[in-house]
Amino acid sequence: MRLLRIVYTSALFFSFASAHAQQSRIYTYENRDYQEALELYNSKQYQAAQAIFEKVKDNSDDPELEANAAYYSANAGIRLNQLGADKMMEDFMERYPTSVKRNAAFMDVADYYFTHGKYAQALKWYDRAEDLGLSRSNREEFNFKKGYSLFAAKKYRDARKYLERVSATAKYGAQAKYYIGYMAYQTDDYNQANQYFDQVASDGELNSNLSYYKADMNFKLGKFDEAIALAKEQLPTADRKEVSQLNKIIGESYFNKKEYEAALPYLKAYKGSQGRWSLTDYYQLGYVYYQQGMYQEAIAEFNKITDDSNGVAQNAYYHLGECYLRTGKKQEALNAFRNAAQMDFDLTISKDAWLNYARLSYEIGNPYESVPNVMMAYLDRYPDSEHSEEVKSLLVDSYLTSGNYEEAMTMLKKNRNYGDKATYQRVAFYYGLELFNRENYPEASRYFQLAIEEPHHANITSRAAFWKAEAEYITGAYNQAVIGYKQFKQMPGSRSTSEYADVDYHLGYAYFNQKDYANASEHFNAYVNNGKGDDQQQFDAFLRLGDSRFANREYWPAMEAYNKVIERGGKGTDYAWYQKAISYGFVNRTDDKIKTLQNFVTTYPQSTLKDDALYELGNTYVNSNNEPEGVNAYRRLAEQYPMSSLVPKAILKEGLVYYNGGSNAKALERFKKVVSNYQGSEEAMQAVATAKLIYVDEGRVEEYANWVRGLDFVEVTDEELDNASFEAAERHHAEKDHNRAVRSLQGYLDQFPRGIHHVKAHYYLAESFYELDNKAGALEHYEFVANVGGSVYNERSLARTADIYLERKENATAIPYLERLENTADYPQNLMFARSNLMKAFYELKQYDRALNYAEKVLNQQGVDDRIKGDAWIVIARSARETGNEQRARTAYREVAEVATGGLAAEALYYDAYFKHKDGDFEASNQAAQRLARDFAGYKETGAMGLVLMAKNFNALDDAFQATYILENVIKNFTQYPEITREAELELEKIKTQENLNEDNLAREQK
Structure with a gap:
């Protein structure tokens, strides 16, 4: 005062x-x-x-x-x-x-x-x-001075007693009344204060001091016009401190009269109490700006109210939300309305703020809690709201837009009145898709069936049938998949779906995997004839059409399909060329077969089928009685592809050529090479058997016996028992009676550890253990077969061995098997398996350069699907980050965003926001972070990282309220990620330190 x-x-x-x-x-x-x-x-x-x-x-x-x-x-x-x-x-x-x-x-x-x-x-x-x-005059002076001393000591009750004794005197009366009035003013007894002040109004000196008090009293009594008039009268003669207070009285009086334009200059001129503004001061100026449509200025004032919880703060947060809405800043508005909704000082404001918070959560997503939870909280809090039907509708839609289908199903099962049966069908279908993408195919199939059983949307019913068939296909139920695909084709809504164009392609594969090549051929042909689908899928369909016809012995039609592939060019044409060559052989066009194989070897020197082509070329020459060229082809194969599983076969075939031609010495040299390099393989067994014939023919039986005794994989006796024992074990395996197969195969190996069929027995034993989910047991036998080399089971054993080690997180142990698989794989899918897992293994081992190398190999391989592409690009992005190559990381994350789904897509979007933040494009960074919160709400850790980034953007944009609010929520709601919350705490401390410094500087300026 x-x-x-x-x-x-x-x-x-x-x-x-x-x-x-x-x-x-x-x-x-x-x-x-x-x-x-x-x-x-x-x-x-x-x-x-x-x-x-x-x-x-x-x-x-x-x-x-x-x-x-x-x-x-x-x-x-x-x-x-x-x-x-x-x-x-x-x-x-x-x-x-x-x-x-x-x-x-x-x-x-x-x-x-x-x-x-x-x-x-x-x-x-x-x-x-x-x-x-004391004399009378002395007594008056005494009463006045003692009364004033008591007044100065703020002992108002005692002071009044002495001052009233002289209030009627000529000398002291005016001053006494002034002080009595002032004490009434100080104790908020404005009526009595006015009575006394009015009695001294004629005193020129005293009256000049009364205008301020009268203005303030009238303001406090709600007499705003009188307060304005008195304060304006006092302004020209007031000192600096009084000017600030008088401006406050005038501004707040106009504010209370809702004359906001008039209030503005006076409220701005107020300097605060001791140089500092209160929450109410900031709120009033902000509200005046708000009422005049000056939303940016209003935001600046409302944002200064960040650390309090009271009625003024609640009003400020609510109107801050309104201002953000009017300026199109919906994420900021959501934060402000959330703050206002969580306060209960004004229940009307709480309710309206909750409604706006719910609406915005639905519209732009919510980074703090699931959108459906926001809707449910509103309905629980305001069950009788006039907006409850609107919010219920938003609740159901929010499950679909947020992708939170699991919670949607839970909610609909508990509260079926929140959605009709058509809504239930939609949620069941989309939850099925989510489960499908998680590779939980049995559960996905169950929810697709639920969607089919509620046939309210023809489009969704037909799509559910298609994806149910897809789930059955992936789990190997090919016959059920065929039925599902056919049902889908016949449904009324199927033709309008995106899946319809590809259904024949999927039917073709379902028949193909059942070896029903006639039907497979029919559907692949239908697919390529409709001309729909992307180029890669059309290319693949022509290949499978050719394979189906080939398997069905329709070789000329098969060649037509392969020619379509060759005409299109690109990766995969080498396979078509190879198959075309083989087809020529089956239609007795041997010269064409040889010519095509020769062209193949020349045209595709890097093809994984080149070893197959050389082997087939050798066989074809031999069968055409051109043994020298045949031997030449076998030799080229062995020299150029020493790791190929066809090498022992080629060497054996070369030996047989020599044997049949009477060149026994050359034949023995070849047979012994097979036996020496590929011990235990079937080719080695056959080589020993054929060599025996030569030794017997030449009368060198003792030499043969000595040679064989040095081979630990050949039993020279009990051959018949060996074959009989293995035949029984093999039958159990073929019948998929895995438990009996394990016992029989183990018994065989116990009796014949180096028997004729011991490699195959190890392989069958590994497969049986694998089917029984005993991967530790399977691993021992897969490793045995993988390490033998030259076996037809080698490739699959390498893949299985590597896969089991990868499951165990023993990446370093898996790597040698993956590398061998990469070098020997005949099947593209095994090559892809090897390269993609080598890529991941090297990344996990922090060998980033090698991880990058394999990621590039994966991307360059034919027929890579989007999921694997996403994995490759994410490895490139992360490895580039780790090695400091930010530009490459940026490019890679853009590629990830094009093909990835789920967590990888969320990561890509986060780094999109991160790089924009680094570039200083804070608005664009916030837009990306908001998309992350809206579209990937289920990925909490990435979402929390996005929130911290969003707070940094707001701080850079001078919006301390938004930055502070977001960081406080991260600290409160994401304690399961201590590194993220610690970063949030440090950022919050930095912001508050800067804010305090700014306030101190402002206070000094105003003083």
Whole structure:
């Protein structure tokens, strides 16, 4: 409150009058020292005077002179602020009780303290003078001074008692009424304050001080027009501090009259209390801006209310949300409405804020909680709201838009009145798709069936049938898949779906995997004839059409299909060329077959089928009685592809050519090479058997026996028992009686550990253990077969061995098997398996350069689906990040976004926001982070990272409220990710430190 500007007058000290009255008497004492001291005292040279008075007091024989000297010495001490001066005066009172100066002393000391503004000390002496016999004029002065001293000490009740005693006097009445009115003003008794102030209004000096108080009182009484008029009247003559307060009175009065345009300049001119604004101050200025459509300015003021929880803050957050909505900043509006909704100071505002929070959550997504949970919370809190039907509708739709189908199903099962049967069908279908993408095919199939059983949307019913068939296809139920695909084709809504164009393609594969090549051929042909589907899928369909016809012995039609592939060109044409060559052989066009194989070997030197082509070329030459060329082809195969599983076959075939041609020595050399390099393989067994014929024919039986005894994989006796024992075990395996197969195969190996069929037995044993989900048991036997080499089971065993180690997270152990598989794989899918897992394994082992190399190989391989492409691009992106190649990481994440779904898509979107933040494009970064919150709400960790990034963007955009609010929510709601919450805490601390610094600077400027 403003300070009083009253100049007080006081009577002359009794001491002065007393001093002059005694002067003639002193002279009669002829005490020159006393006279000199008195002159010094009256000229305010108290130190010198006191020294002489003390001398007089100590040496005088005159009691009165001694008393007077003691009196003046004590008075001088008081005026010199000496420690113990009050005690000196008290000693004077006790020592000289008959002194004529004793009565004057109380008032003299009190008036001295009063005059110097030391009201607490003055009161002490006025209390002692209370009962002295004072004259009437002296009594009035005493009452006024004591009353004012009590007023200054804020003892208003006692002060009023003394001031009222002089309120009717001519000398003190006006001032007394002023102070009584002021005390009533201070205690909010404005009616009484006005009564007293009105009585002194005619006093020019006092009235000039009343305008401020009257303006403030009228404001507090709600008389805003009077307050405005009085404050404006006072403004021109007010001091700096009063100007600020008067502007506040005028501005807030206009505010309360809802005259916001008039209020604005006055509210802006207010400097705050001690240089600081209150929440109400910021709110009022912000609201004035809001009412005039100045939303950016309003946002700036409302944003200064960030750390309080009260009614003003709730109003501010609500109107902040309104301002953000009007400026198109919906994420910011969502945060503000959420804050307002969580406060209960004004229930009407809470309710409306909740509604806006729910609507915005539906529209743009919610990074803090699932959108359906927001809707449910609103309905629980306001079950009778006039907007409940709207929110129920948004609730159901939010499940579909947010992709939170699992919670949707839970909610619909508990509250079927929140959605009709058509809604239930949609949710069941989309939840089925979610489960399908998670590779939970049995559960996906169950929910697709639920959608089919609620046939309210023909489009969804037919799509559910298609995807149910897809789930059955993936789980190997090919016959059920065929039925499902056919049902889909016949459904009324199927033709309008995106899946319809590809259904023949999927039917073709379902028949193909059942070896029903006639039907497979029919559907692949139908698919390629309709000309729909992407180029890669059309290409694949022609290949499978050719394979189906080939398997069905329709070789000329097969070649037509392969020719279509060749015409299109690109990756995969090598396979078509190879198959075309083989087809020529089956239609007795041997020359064409040889020519095509020769062209193939030349045209596709890097093809994974080149070893097959060389082997087939060798066989074809031999069968055409061109043994030299055949041998040449076999030799090229062995030299160029030493790791190929066809090498032992080629060497064996070369040996058989020599044997059949009578070149036994050459034949034995070839057979022994097979036996030496590929021990335990079937080719090695056949080589031993054929070599035996040569040794027997040449009468070298003992030499043969010596040779065979050195081979630990050949049993030279009990061959018939060996075959019989294995045949029984093999039958159990073929019948898929895995438990019996395991016992039989293990028994065979126990009896014939190096028997004729021991490699195959190990492989069958591994497969049986695998089917029984005993992967530890399977691993031992897969590794055995993988390490033998040259076996037809080698490729699959390598893949299985690597896969089991990968499941165990033993990447370093898996890598050698994957590398061998990459070098020997005949099947593209195994090659893809090897490369994609080598890529991931090297990344996990932090060998980023090798991971990048394999990721590039994966992307360059034919027929890579989007899921594997996404994996490759994410490895490139992450490896590039780890190696500091940010530009490559940016490019890779853009590619990830094109093909990935789920968590990888969420990661790609996060880094889109991250790189935009680094570039200083904070608005665009926030848009990406908001998409992350809306479209990938289920990926909490990535979402939390996006929120911290969003807060940094808002801080960079000078929106401290949004930044603070988001970070506080991350800290509160994502404790399961301590690294993220720690980052949020550090960022929040940095923002608050800066905000405090800004406030301090502003306060200094306003002072």
